[in-house]
Amino acid sequence: AMQEYSGTRIHVYEPRVDNRQRHRLTLEARLRQAIDHGQLELWYQPKLDARDGTLAGAEALVRWRDPRDGLVAPGRFIPLAEDGGLIVPLTEWVLDRACADLRILMSHGWGDLRLAVNISAAQLDHQPLAEEIARRLTRAGVAPASLELEITERALMPRAASVLDNLNALHELGVAIALDDFGTGYSSLGYLGRFPLDTLKIDQSFIQELGQGSSGEAVVRAIIALAEGLRFEVVAEGIETLDQAHWLLAEGCHLHQGYLYARPQEFETFTRDFIVDDGAPNKPLPTPVAQL
Ligand code: C2E
Ligand code: MG
Ligand code: MG
Ligand code: MG
Numbered sequence: 001a002m003q004e005y006s007g008t009r010i011h012v013y014e015p016r017v018d019n020r021q022r023h024r025l026t027l028e029a030r031l032r033q034a035i036d037h038g039q040l041e042l043w044y045q046p047k048l049d050a051r052d053g054t055l056a057g058a059e060a061l062v063r064w065r066d067p068r069d070g071l072v073a074p075g076r077f078i079p080l081a082e083d084g085g086l087i088v089p090l091t092e093w094v095l096d097r098a099c100a101d102l103r104i105l106m107s108h109g110w111g112d113l114r115l116a117v118n119i120s121a122a123q124l125d126h127q128p129l130a131e132e133i134a135r136r137l138t139r140a141g142v143a144p145a146s147l148e149l150e151i152t153e154r155a156l157m158p159r160a161a162s163v164l165d166n167l168n169a170l171h172e173l174g175v176a177i178a179l180d181d182f183g184t185g186y187s188s189l190g191y192l193g194r195f196p197l198d199t200l201k202i203d204q205s206f207i208q209e210l211g212q213g214s215s216g217e218a219v220v221r222a223i224i225a226l227a228e229g230l231r232f233e234v235v236a237e238g239i240e241t242l243d244q245a246h247w248l249l250a251e252g253c254h255l256h257q258g259y260l261y262a263r264p265q266e267f268e269t270f271t272r273d274f275i276v277d278d279g280a281p282n283k284p285l286p287t288p289v290a291q292l
Helices: 015-036 078-084 087-106 121-125 129-140 161-173 189-194 216-230 242-250 267-274
Strands: 002-006 009-013 040-049 054-066 070-072 115-118 147-152 176-182 199-202 233-237 255-257
Touching: 015 054, 015 078, 015 087, 040 087, 040 267, 054 087, 054 267, 078 087, 087 115, 087 121, 087 129, 087 147, 087 267, 121 147, 121 161, 129 147, 129 161, 161 176, 189 216, 199 216, 216 233
Parallel strands: 054 115, 115 147, 147 176, 176 199, 199 233, 233 255
Antiparallel strands: 002 009, 040 054, 040 255, 054 070
């Protein structure tokens, strides 16, 4: 192995590291190509009002259709995009796709529901984000109120003026903001009220602990109460069982997202199964809601 001396620290470069570096570069180059060559897809997971089983919105989730590896989940390439500078073009693609799909949804009775798009933490610190989104919405002819951005607690952590500026500008525009994976970050609760937030999404790790006599139940109850006190919407995600759904309904959380109701799916399947052609999106949904 090669050695390099810098001050008193010795860096040892193993060939193994070089290989990993090379692999990473090719993956990055392939992701860049995927963005440019239309190999990304935007999938949709519905969000339901479990009280009556009606559609309450949806979350857009990106997938990479790689010619070699098939369908790649975002957990495998979003972190890479965040480190390597590809997150901006990737998000631009996602936003444009989401806007184009929203136009189709609106012509099929989507009404005033919101479509949620995930935004990486670092992007909120990036000054022109709000303007960029405003420009894209205008160009696509989509009302800002149809869009919701999901950010994580991590995005609020820098406490940078640009984060607050971006959130305020988006709020004024009418774009809704949801705090995703809520409860897993380390944000102080006191500062939640200072941000123009609309929704708390309870992290799925707590939902999956429900009914197991663990601390998850106390945490979920506390988040529901917190949301109510701050007048935020509260959404439970990662619901997989009827017991979890029942428990949440009994505790006053009725906005549900999870495999119990539907997995993320391609746009065509989503529109076919969940959207009606005429009027409100209230056709009987293919969900176990009737059993609730
Ligand atoms: P997230 O925003 O918290 O999205 C929810 C994830 O949970 C999705 O995984 C979804 O498929 C999964 N999920 C939903 N219901 C259930 C359930 O009942 N059980 C289980 N086990 N999982 C469930 P997915 O699509 O693999 O996305 C993972 C993460 O990747 C997302 O977590 C989000 O942080 C990120 N991501 C996805 N799309 C985008 C994007 O367009 N941009 C950015 N920046 N990040 C994205
Ligand atoms: Mg999300
Ligand atoms: Mg989440
Ligand atoms: Mg997550």
